[in-house]
Amino acid sequence: RSQMTLQPLPAPMARKSWLPRFSNEKQSHLVVSTWRMAVRLPLSLTSACAAFLLLLCKKATRTTRMKSRRGNGVMVKGGHAVAYSETLAFLLGHCTPPTAHEKSMPVRIEIPKSPGPVLVLPAKGDEEDTKLGIAQWTNEGWLRRELLYEVCVGLHTAGLALRTVCALLQRCGIASSSAALPPMRVASVVLPYIAERDSLLITRRAATGGSFNSMWVFPGGNVDGRELPEDAAIREVEEETGLLVKKESLSFIGAYQARNDSTCLTYLMLIFAGDVAGGKLQLQPKEVAQAAFLTGEAIDGLLAGSCSGQVEGVALGADGTLVDCAVSLSELALAKDNAVSIAAGIGAGHWFGLQQWLQQGRKSDSA
DSSP: OOOOOOOOOOOOOOOOOSSOOOSSHHHHHHHHHHHHHHHHHHHHHHHHHHHHHHHHHTHHHHHHHHHTOOSOOEEETTTEEOBTTOOHHHHTTOOSOOOTTOOOEEEEEEOOSSSSOEEEEEOOSSTTOEEEEEHHHHSOSHHHHHHHHHHHHHHHHHHHHHHHHHHHHHHTTOOOOTTOOOBOEEEEEEEEEETTTTEEEEEEEOSSSSSSTTOEEOSEEEOOTTOOHHHHHHHHHHHHHOEEEOGGGOEEEEEEEEEETTTTEEEEEEEEEEEEEEEOOOOOTTTEEEEEEEEHHHHHHHHTTOOOSEEOEEEEOTTSOEEEOOEEGGGGSBOOBOSSOBOSSBOHHHHHHHHHHHHTTOSOTTO
């Protein structure tokens, strides 16, 4: 049998790529970022034009909100008072689109000990930093996150354009009040922990008559007048649920920027965790329709994307008394924000608060 010599196969030719080669990663990142911005530019311009028209159409609403100012507002570095249409992340220099794994950004928030504005500053990289959430990071789904980001870009740009145009008109001797943008309001939200049930209390808003109708949220509301955020947190829990929270048990766990375009208002939600010390559970009829007790197991399941099962809860009966009413976990999923409307479920800011509560070890060992 003749011996055959096997010749090695020739190496496959390298496939040519249309992408140029870069000398370093920084160059590559710059080109990719520029390409992404070029693709986004038409969408951003469209969003800005639509937002500018919205601001003009909402002039009466904006003027009314300016007259009904509450609290001392929010300021960023340099003494700039944050107003409706502005995004805190942009003011702090974080203007890039959301990435797949981006859920928040580190900031330094200084809560006043006497009546005054809340300061939001760049993070310093130490343990006093906290996390700031916003809809474009908290919501799920690439397309939804991109849409919410473009809405923020559009409103931020439109607000700046409106102020610029009105300033030019005033320089020409033409008085204009169209640049009135209501200042950002501060709201305090509490995740109340009930030791007897080893659970957090969450409430469902009434169907009509307020903000976030029919959504599941933790007790909270506006910081009024010369009120301190911690005092507002305790007051809101008692007003909405009848429960008392220990002031010394309050711990600040994060912040979230929320916006309501129909009312031309934007909020900085200061999120606290606190222990219930007493009181009797009684839901405020005009604002709260139902309450549920979130156990550690239920929280783990919800944040992991599992909506099977139910938790104990109560609802207002016809005579105003509380009636036991189990709540399905499917009702407590993250509410989907489509920029124009928000579906039922837990509000994004309150979902963000739940994530921070769990990440910071607030769950009891027995949960």
